[in-house]
Amino acid sequence: xxxxESGSLTGxxxxxxxxxxxxxxxxDLHVEKGTAASVIGPSGSGKSTLLRVxxxxxxxxxxxxxxxxxxxxxxxxxxxxxxxxxxxxQFNLFPHKSVGENVAxxxxxxxxxxxxxxxxxxxxxxxxxxLKHKAEVRPSTLSxxxxxxxxxxxxxxxxxxxxxFDEATSAxxxxxxxxVLALMxxxxxxxxTMVVVTHEMGFSRNVSNQVVFMDxxxxxxxxxPEKLFTDPQTDxxxxxxxxxx
Amino acid sequence: xxxxxxxxxxxxxxxxxxxVLPTMFSYGLLNTIVLALASGTIGTVLGVLLAMMxxxxxxxxxxxxxxxxxxxxxxxxxxxxxxxxxxxxxxVKELTGTRSPYPLGIVALGLMAAxxxxxxxxxxxxxxxxxxxxxxxxxxxxxGPSMRMIVVPQGIRRVLPALMNQFIALIxxxxxxxxxxLMSHERELFQIGxxxxxxxxxxxxxxxxALFYLVMTIPLTHLVNYIDKRLSTxxxxxxxxxxxxxxxxxxxxx
Numbered sequence: 001x002x003x004x005e006s007g008s009l010t011g012x013x014x015x016x017x018x019x020x021x022x023x024x025x026x027x028d029l030h031v032e033k034g035t036a037a038s039v040i041g042p043s044g045s046g047k048s049t050l051l052r053v054x055x056x057x058x059x060x061x062x063x064x065x066x067x068x069x070x071x072x073x074x075x076x077x078x079x080x081x082x083x084x085x086x087x088x089x090q091f092n093l094f095p096h097k098s099v100g101e102n103v104a105x106x107x108x109x110x111x112x113x114x115x116x117x118x119x120x121x122x123x124x125x126x127x128x129x130x131l132k133h134k135a136e137v138r139p140s141t142l143s144x145x146x147x148x149x150x151x152x153x154x155x156x157x158x159x160x161x162x163x164x165f166d167e168a169t170s171a172x173x174x175x176x177x178x179x180v181l182a183l184m185x186x187x188x189x190x191x192x193t194m195v196v197v198t199h200e201m202g203f204s205r206n207v208s209n210q211v212v213f214m215d216x217x218x219x220x221x222x223x224x225p226e227k228l229f230t231d232p233q234t235d236x237x238x239x240x241x242x243x244x245x
Numbered sequence: 246x247x248x249x250x251x252x253x254x255x256x257x258x259x260x261x262x263x264x265v266l267p268t269m270f271s272y273g274l275l276n277t278i279v280l281a282l283a284s285g286t287i288g289t290v291l292g293v294l295l296a297m298m299x300x301x302x303x304x305x306x307x308x309x310x311x312x313x314x315x316x317x318x319x320x321x322x323x324x325x326x327x328x329x330x331x332x333x334x335x336x337v338k339e340l341t342g343t344r345s346p347y348p349l350g351i352v353a354l355g356l357m358a359a360x361x362x363x364x365x366x367x368x369x370x371x372x373x374x375x376x377x378x379x380x381x382x383x384x385x386x387x388x389g390p391s392m393r394m395i396v397v398p399q400g401i402r403r404v405l406p407a408l409m410n411q412f413i414a415l416i417x418x419x420x421x422x423x424x425x426x427l428m429s430h431e432r433e434l435f436q437i438g439x440x441x442x443x444x445x446x447x448x449x450x451x452x453x454x455a456l457f458y459l460v461m462t463i464p465l466t467h468l469v470n471y472i473d474k475r476l477s478t479x480x481x482x483x484x485x486x487x488x489x490x491x492x493x494x495x496x497x498x499x
Contacts, residue, residue, distance in 0.1 A: 082385030
């Protein structure tokens with residue numbers, strides 16, 4: 001894989017509430033350029049919501065988001081999202097389009113590439129995830145692991161500066177998790193700035209440069225994997241780790 | 246004449262049927278098709294609009310669609326045709342000079358179909374997984390383009406069978422415009438059959454009309470089932486090699 005032109009990502013004092021339900025209560029997060037941060041925590045802690053707020057799928061009530069040190073809250077949110085790739089738990093491939101078209105579609109419509117060029121770039125991306133030969137078939141004929149690799153190729157084709165992974169392996173059969181995790185590990189090693197919401201403690205510990213532990217809409221602990229996994233400071237993280245490990 | 250042959254004469258008098266067929270072929274069939282297609286077009290265009298309104302993020306717009314749908318689905322078709330056809334007749338005559346209730350019949354059928362078709366489209370669009378919109382937006386498409394290019398095409402695909410059923414219903418309901426008192430050449434299949442039947446005291450012309458309807462509706466019904474089956478199996482663009490081989494048993498899964 002190539003080296004990525006990625007940027008740093010910062011969230012400052014992010015707040016979000018749905019009615020009385022305060023989902024994010026002042027999140028501060030900084031992901032250095034070319035590093036991977038994994039976000040862990042019990043379900044309902046606001047991890048997935050945090051990703052959606054940072055690419056403005058949901059607008060924060062308060063706070064700021066900086067990409068490469070510059071605030072993006074005033075930018076067009078659609079253009080911001082072109083700079084941040086996102087991979088979902090349920091893959092969310094477009095079932096009515098072929099695998100190749102899933103990747104080529106946004107290249108044509110958003111990056112305005114001519115048809116042939118969009119298709120050849122799509123094939124190139126699919127080749128990188130080992131699925132070039134599946135370009136003509138519908139996503140439903142692929143395994144979950146293959147679908148997720150297509151989803152990663154689709155996001156990478158937009159040449160994002162940052163990649164978000166929202167529990168990308170949680171919906172996969174156990175034997176398919178490995179392939180997707182290996183792909184994510186390669187991305188991290190190639191210098192992609194990544195925010196990875198995950199339950200895969202192995203990935204969090206061994207691949208990510210930074211671990212963020214969230215609970216109840218706040219960042220409870222934040223630091224290097226060694227520090228958080230071997231020397232947790234709070235009872236909440238201690239309890240969480242003893243529950244999942 | 247015994248009872249059986251009297252019954253046979255009542256329903257299958259070939260003489261009467263032969264007499265009514267030319268009229269049915271010359272304009273009756275065409276009028277039925279025009280009524281169904283024209284009202285179907287109005288219904289589809291308005292139905293798409295109603296569906297869009299029905300999923301709007303503005304409550305007032307949703308309510309308007311809701312109220313329209315409830316009213317036009319909630320009254321009998323024949324009542325709607327009479328009220329609109331007779332009620333707006335004088336106004337249309339003043340504006341256009343035409344006395345014919347035929348266009349108003351089309352409008353009435355179309356307005357009614359729109360209520361059903363709007364609900365069909367809305368349920369289809371809303372049945373598309375939320376993740377589709379999210380994934381499209383995450384790529385950088387706006388809300389409008391995401392709906393137009395990703396969500397709506399999937400929603401419409403799913404409701405094609407229901408849409409076809411609605412069109413079949415329109416073919417049958419087009420017969421109700423007879424209540425407006427059409428001119429001779431405006432009559433559709435049912436009215437022609439009905440007039441012949443009344444004039445001759447014999448039901449065979451109505452049986453002829455029924456056959457015309459069945460020739461249209463039965464193939465459409467089977468087409469619906471075919472589409473339904475194709476959609477639910479979600480056929481691949483290109484079958485996998487082993488899938489292609491399966492029907493002839495070569496390399497098929499055990």
